[in-house]
Amino acid sequence: MDLEGCEVSGVDPDRVGAVRSALLPVEEAGRLAALFRLLGDPARMRLLYALLEAGELCVCDLAAVVEAPETNVSHALRLLRTAGIVKARRAGRRMHYALDDAHVRLLLDVSREHLRHAADATGRA
Amino acid sequence: MDLEGCEVSGVDPDRVGAVRSALLPVEEAGRLAALFRLLGDPARMRLLYALLEAGELCVCDLAAVVEAPETNVSHALRLLRTAGIVKARRAGRRMHYALDDAHVRLLLDVSREHLRHAADATGRA
DNA sequence: TCCATATATGAAAAGGTCTTCATATACTCA
């Protein structure tokens, strides 16, 4: 970061100062971004929707549902579990996964709404 | 994709079939993931929160607010604008940017809620 | 205990994204 030149000049230095101090800190922004990045992969997205729909599924069935190799599913689930987005429950030699975060559920719904209503806004340059 | 072996075996082939046919299509999953990936970067996240707070800001002031070089801000804004997340308005030689999507606003709020309540859920392996 | 099954893990290859710098465009004002 070098931020020379336009530092607090622009239009309204006071406003810049006000917004800057109200802005979420870099560390929080980083954590939020990490959450969104986790949702930012089609494979994981489909896993999450499968769990949203099914409630709970083992790795094997999840792989069948999303039509991906099980090792991929396992890798994906580890990331999601580490982030607290899904939880695992062992049942014999199977692992059952389920969503573990009400906010993520909400995020998924809101985003699907977005998809529906924003289809016409995509050609906007 | 090779999906041999566990195809529709697992526990419950019928359930797998049901969930699979209710699952959002790959193309939609891709578009949703693309949206989330766009939110998955700390720099863009801070820009979006700045706009959420300020309503509208020019590139210069945005750069000052998030403390990043203007060229980075410009690159980031292009991605966000192309996706219909922010909109641009020219005022003289300045460009003013603002959020252009109610759902994204919602997403930002929900996610910040998540951050607040999920601080204790992160050490869950 | 030995084998088969379900899942997890590590490391390397493949692919993507962010940052940076140099340069281009668009506008204002003199």
Add this chain to the structure above:
DNA sequence: TGAGTATATGAAGACCTTTTCATATATGGA
């Protein structure tokens, strides 16, 4: 029109993520 300012763009390098393959762990049953 010419100089200066605000923003945009392209391309290269650095960096990070996803996929793949081989292998490891854990469980249940014979």
